Amino acid sequence: MERESMEFDVLIVGGGPAGLSAACRLRQLAEESGNEISVCVVEKGSEVGAHILSGAVLEPTALNELFPNWKEMGAPLNTAVTGDEFYFLTGQEKSIKLPNAFIPKPTHNDGNYIVSLGNVCRWLAEQAEALGVEVYPGFAAAEVLFHDDGRVKGIATGDMGVGVDGEPKDSYMPGMELHAKYTLFAEGCRGHLGKELIAHFNLNDGKDPQHYGIGIKELWDIDPAKHREGTVMHGLGWPLSESSSTGGWFLYHIENNQVVLGLITDLSYSNPHVSPFEEMQRCKLNPVLKDVLDGGKRVSYGARALIKGGINALPKMTFPGGMLIGCDAGTMNPLKIKGSHTAMKSGLLAAEAVAAKLAEGAVGEEATNFDALFEKSWLYDELYNVRNFVGVMHKLGTYMGAAYTFLDQNIFGGKLPFSFRDTTHDYAALKPAAECKKIDYPKPDNKITFDRLSSVFLSNTNHEEDQKCHLQLKDPDIPIKQNLPMYDEPAQRYCPAGVYEVVESEEDGSKRFQINAQNCVHCKTCDIKDPAQNINWVTPEGGGGPNYPNM
Secondary structure, eight states, X not given: OOOOEEEEEEEEEOOSHHHHHHHHXXXXXXXXXXXXXXXXXXXXXXSTTTTOOOOOEEOTHHHHHHOTTHHHHTOSOOEEOOEEEEEEEOSSSOEEEEOGGGSOGGGOOTTOEEOOHXXXXXXXXXXXXXXXXXXXXXXXXXXXXXXXXXXXXXXXXXXXXXOTTSOEEEEEEOOOEEEEEEEEEOOOTTOHHHHHHHHHTXXXXXXXXXXXXXXXXXXXXXXXXXXXXXXXXXEEETTGXXXXXXXXXXXXXXXXXXEEEEEEEETTOOOTTOOHHHHHHHHTXXXXXXXXXXXXXXXXXXXXXXXXXXXXXXXXXXXXXXXXXXXXXXXXXTTTTBOHHHHHHHHHHHHHHHHHHHHTTOSSOOOTHHHHHHHTSHHHHHHHHTTTHHHXXXXXXXXXXXXXXXXXXXXXXTOOSOOOOOOSOGGGGOOOGGGSOOOOOOOOOSSSOOOHHHHHHTTTOBOOSSSOOSEEESSTTHIIIIIHHHHSOTHHHHOTTOOEEEEEOTTTOOEEEEEOGGGOOOOOHHHHHOTTOOEEEOOOSTTOBOOOSOO
């Protein structure tokens, strides 16, 4: 069966904040100019928002630009931030609450909103469709298509109904080709097509290696007596500090007597015994968090990698026939740990650049006009002012790094004349297991702390069982022959969903590497952290993966 094809002026891969903002802005510009622009968005989740996971405190800067009357339009920004609290956890029982004057200015949340980013994206998709955008959820972009002259032509969606053996089943349907004058890639952090495009066009030449974190999040119903709607809590230190790892936690009081909480573990950690999932569970045992959760009920769980290298690691975003936008490129502000408003702004800038090119009659000519728009924008200024944050935290550690950041941001406004870079890839940061201290993680109590499998159950994750594994090993021997003896195979710990296991035979004691792809929550951590760079994450069949409600 041959693939069918469809043609558009602009194709957008990914229904997140960046992609949907670009789609809406393109249609607005089409209406303003009278130049018709056909726009299509494809989204691998079963619905828009199904795969969206973020803290999330939303800074409405870009939303104000896109839809100035968003309140009247019913945007789901229902919980305004009413207070900021910041803590250093110094042990399982101890903490220090910092005065607001000692918190870096860019991290203050005045005027921001605690949101479900998934619900915000569902709302943005409604606005996009009302503006005339075609939105297709359940379609996973599996392949980049190129013209003979090297310009990006569009994408092909994945074939449906292919069995584990690679053979078509009775339900087989070939993918579709979607062609466009311009294709915007907005897949989110570590997009697998974005990764290919960065390599294909050498977009990261002269840039620092990209850096990442793994964010693990839970949604809880809590005792109404403990609920403080609008309160935002952040913290650093224990338990990550015990392994000299960096990262931080958050706890936000949202509407309906609920809180969202999570831990971000920087994937630059060096001890292969670290388990970000277990660190998250252990973090909840400190009274600052535990006292809020006691008597409550956990109702949802999820995990997602986040891209945090900042402007020093930001690749060139344009290439012939398309662009990388949002977290597919890496526009998150790593100090604020906020990427939604920056992703949206990158989408708005991309829409302006592409609309101008289309008005000139261009078909895939590189939108180099984007660079000037970007460098004149508040997005560039915001990222430039925090350019040293990642390097500072990785080089100086949590406490000294935090002190330097306070000085740099509050006293010198991001203008200190020092340059901190981290030029080590996250996957290369691991030390041999024999050189590192093992970590004794407590067993879950099933009240505050839980195991992986019961957690994955709450993410509503599902994949068609009889399909090709989307977690591909370049060399199937590496996990047992290389990673296991050197690093005690870290995949069995860094994966937050129990996808990877080392299974020992009862008969002869031999070991094999098992991939439980059904459990995958599409966080992309394995693709990032595997020390041999042996795991390649590709898209499973469209619609597979988690289904996050209110996350």
